[in-house]
Amino acid sequence: MVLCEQFYEIMQENGINFFTGVPDSTFKDWLNFLFDEHNKKVTTVIACNECEAIATAAGHHLATGKIGCVYMQNSGEGKTVNPLTSLCDKEVYSIPMLLMIGWRGQPGERDEPQHKKMGRIMIPLLDVLEIPYRILSENLEEIKKDTSEMIKLAKRESKPAAIIIKSGVFEEYASKNKNKNDYEMSREEAMHAIMADLKGDEAIIATTGKTSRELFEYRVKRRELPRDFYTVGSMGCSASIANSIAINKQERKILIFDGDGAAIMQLGALATIGHYGPKNLIHIIFDNESYESTGNQSSVSSSIDFEKIALSCGYKTAFTIKAKKELSKIKSMLDEDGPVMVVLKVNQKSRKDLGRPNKTPIENKQSFMDFLNGTN
Numbered sequence: 001m002v003l004c005e006q007f008y009e010i011m012q013e014n015g016i017n018f019f020t021g022v023p024d025s026t027f028k029d030w031l032n033f034l035f036d037e038h039n040k041k042v043t044t045v046i047a048c049n050e051c052e053a054i055a056t057a058a059g060h061h062l063a064t065g066k067i068g069c070v071y072m073q074n075s076g077e078g079k080t081v082n083p084l085t086s087l088c089d090k091e092v093y094s095i096p097m098l099l100m101i102g103w104r105g106q107p108g109e110r111d112e113p114q115h116k117k118m119g120r121i122m123i124p125l126l127d128v129l130e131i132p133y134r135i136l137s138e139n140l141e142e143i144k145k146d147t148s149e150m151i152k153l154a155k156r157e158s159k160p161a162a163i164i165i166k167s168g169v170f171e172e173y174a175s176k177n178k179n180k181n182d183y184e185m186s187r188e189e190a191m192h193a194i195m196a197d198l199k200g201d202e203a204i205i206a207t208t209g210k211t212s213r214e215l216f217e218y219r220v221k222r223r224e225l226p227r228d229f230y231t232v233g234s235m236g237c238s239a240s241i242a243n244s245i246a247i248n249k250q251e252r253k254i255l256i257f258d259g260d261g262a263a264i265m266q267l268g269a270l271a272t273i274g275h276y277g278p279k280n281l282i283h284i285i286f287d288n289e290s291y292e293s294t295g296n297q298s299s300v301s302s303s304i305d306f307e308k309i310a311l312s313c314g315y316k317t318a319f320t321i322k323a324k325k326e327l328s329k330i331k332s333m334l335d336e337d338g339p340v341m342v343v344l345k346v347n348q349k350s351r352k353d354l355g356r357p358n359k360t361p362i363e364n365k366q367s368f369m370d371f372l373n374g375t376n
Contacts, residue, residue, distance in 0.1 A: 002140050004033035004173045010144050011069065012041070014151040016098060018064075020045040020056040021071035022265075026102030027165045028295030031071070032175035035297060046300050049236070049265045050076030054083040057097040067154055071100040073294075074122045075115065075233065084129055088160050096154040099131070099162035106166060113361055114208070114233025126162060133162035136169055143169070181302075184323050186349040187286040188214045191257070193324070194284065197331040203249070203372055204228040205242040206257040208235050209293040210350050211286060215257060216357045227371035230357050230364055236266030239273060239283060246278035246338075249372060253280050253334065260287040260301035267309070274314025279337040283310070284330075288348045296348055310341035320345065 007030060011017070019042065023031050038044045047053035050072045057068035072080070080099075088095040105111045105119020126133050132153055134146035147163055154161040191214055205228070206212040212230035219226040231238045239256050246254040263270075263285050273281065289302045310318040318341040321327060333340050357364060 001138050001171045002143050002169060003171050004030050006140060007143065007147075007170065008033065008037065010147050014148050015066060016069050016151060017042045018045075018057070018060045018066065018068035019043070019071060020047050020060075020068060021053045021100070022047055022050055022073070022076055023291045023294040023297040024071065024073035024102035024104070025294040026073065026104060026167050027071070027100070027170055028297070029170045029173035031297050032295055033173045036176050046298060048267065048300070050079045051083050054080050054088065054097070058083070058087055058093070058095045061095050061097065067096045067098060067151070069098045069100055071102075073102045074104055074118050075235070077101055077122060077125060078118065081125075081129065084131070084160060090157070090159050094158040095160075096158045097160050098151055098154055099160055101162055101164050103135075103164050103166050109167075112232060112356075122164075131160050131162055133164055135164040135166065138169055181289055181345075181347055183288075183345045183347045185344070185346050187211065187288060187344075187346045188350065189324070190286065190327065190344045190346055191215065192218065193327045194330055197334065199334075202253040202255050203245065203368075204255045204257055205238050205245065206230050207238040207259050207262040208232055209259065210354060211257050211259055213354050213356055214350070217355055220355075225367070226357065226359065226364070227367055229368045232357070232361060236262045236264075236269070238262065239266065239269040242281060242283075243269070243273045243276065243278060245372070246281040247276060250278070250280055252372070253282065254278070256281070256283045258283060258285045260285060260289060260304075261291045261299045263306065264299060264301060264304070270310055270313040270315070273339050274310070277314060277316070278339055281339040282333065283315070283339060283341045285341070285343050286346050287343055288346045290348055292348055292350065306341065306343045310339075315339045315341050317341070319343070
């Protein structure tokens, strides 16, 4: 393993002091260290999605002549294909940068189902994109050699190059600047309050991460059949899935259980929802101002007014709740014409014993479709 400080020195020695991207739990300790160093000798730009991160690193190069580092989970590698091929490629603008990619779903390693395919095709995809790479070991000298080699290659050939990070490369790091807020409610508390006011025939589409896991456990503890759609991957796509369901199932109330990071990643979905305006859609964003699942790194939601954005996109109603006593507002919204947005400001507390859905994605899909069509 390598200390985060040691990897930081490797980056500095090779002239990289600009970082941007979307967090990944594979190297959460490095990211926490990086955020601590922000505003010292290093600049960190929190990107909404991986495409934006590639463009941000390109802008850094255009402005300074230097190369930046774009960090991402390998799920984001697929998202970057367009800017990598149409912006950074040697046949277009030939823009150098270092890609730092976390290897989820590594073949032979146990991981969640949404990571298996990308884990298997990550390396072949880099080959197709003609992006050189090195898979970092846990040996400091090898890490230094391989990282330096990829940075020098990116500079020399004016093209993207990548380093692949497997779990266990970085030593544990305790962040000095904890990203905490002081909101009264946890996401799970707020979710339970909402569920208590539902009639029971609503269809719920939940975003990836702990939101889906908490909803699943709510059903299990109450001995209810899990009949919600748990978007275990596809971060940011829950709103679009729900919008299409709402358009096709106008007789049923459709709820989105979203997160701030996910909503920001595909913020354009709000414009589509507002344009088509399904009256039966309620969009709930649990906003804890962080990417909790990958180590509580900050999102940019603390500077965003989701409520105003929703209204400007065509939502009929939008409001923000910060305290438990305000939760009663949601019940009255259940019978109003949508689309409605509710922004719930929550803290970053979640149970350490939180389980995961025990059904396969295909089983989840089928049970949800059966519920949606009244066949179960």
